[in-house]
Amino acid sequence: MIASSILWKEATDRDLVATANTGVEGSFEELVRRYQRPISAYVYRMVGDYEAALDLTQEIFIKVYGSLARYRSEFKFSTWIYKIAHNSAVDHLRRNAGRERSLSNGVEGDQYELPIESSSLSPEQESERKERRLEIESVVRSLPNAYRELIVLRHSQDLTYEEIVEVTGLPLGTVKNRLFRAREMMRQQFIGRGITSM
């Protein structure tokens, strides 16, 4: 059992997909284990609700399992799973358009303060960084969906423009333009809040 879990850890995403498709036990579970944190974090940043983010993450993995046979290995698995996550998050936001308004106004009820993995900063630096991060998170939440998704994919999930194009299905020019506009919008908001150091 331990030996097989070590083997799974060494396998690439593509290998795991291939073995999951042939019905080998444990391979899909390893895929879930690999992506549960980034996907849940991405979904949380998109929908701004902890409970909804967990439910959606579960739904996304069930969808992934159902579509594994359709996955084509010439694409990166991470891009493919983000595409499914993105579509699910967008559908969720569309279904809950009323809630989305409250998300934009920053009065969402079930928000969760995301703890960040520990770093080697001093307590003062840590507190300053935390404050700045909370400001940024709040400004990201206030962005319209079309801009928020690009900011999250680019800066939180570290996707390239090309990968963002694949995930969102938007043309490259639109991605480039919207990312710039989203950053500009954020910058203006910081200036509006009296933060000019960014």
Added chain:
Amino acid sequence: MLMDNVNHRCQPEEIAAYLDGELDASLAADFERHLLECRMCTVELKTQQRFIVELDASLSLTPDLPVPSNFAQIVTAYAESDMRRVRKGDERKRALRFCLVLAIVSFALLGAAAIRTVLFSGRTLAHQALGIFGLLWTTLYDAAVGLTVISRVISGGLVPESPFAGLAALLLALCVVLLSLLISSYHRHHEMRLSE
């Protein structure tokens, strides 16, 4: 020419793409040459760079959203038990074969004691179905016979029995069609004249 070049390069979206490392090598080199002679772009580049660094530093840290420790196991169990998403034809066939075998085994287990009850209820059901079918058939047959008799009586009264009866009926039908066409064309002309 130089001015055109400068205007083209002074796109803030291009500066953002450069900072994101999304310009290909030759475009990036062009842009770096342009930066040496454009103060406006240099200022914009620094402003955007500061902001992007700040965004990356804050958003790229992996947030530790608490996920239940057995999340992967639960999700896998849900996914694998979701029969709506049986993914392969082979799996479907296997499931069907399994169901058939189960059905046969359960019938066999019913045993000889229950077979009389099963056969009796089957026979009763078949009798009832046959009765309903017979009633429907008789009703339809009687209706068809009645309609035939009525149509014969009507046609016998209208068209006298002669070798030219069929031809006469055809001519009559033609006359009716022509008359209706004439009436409709008359009305159309009349309306056109009124509209003029």
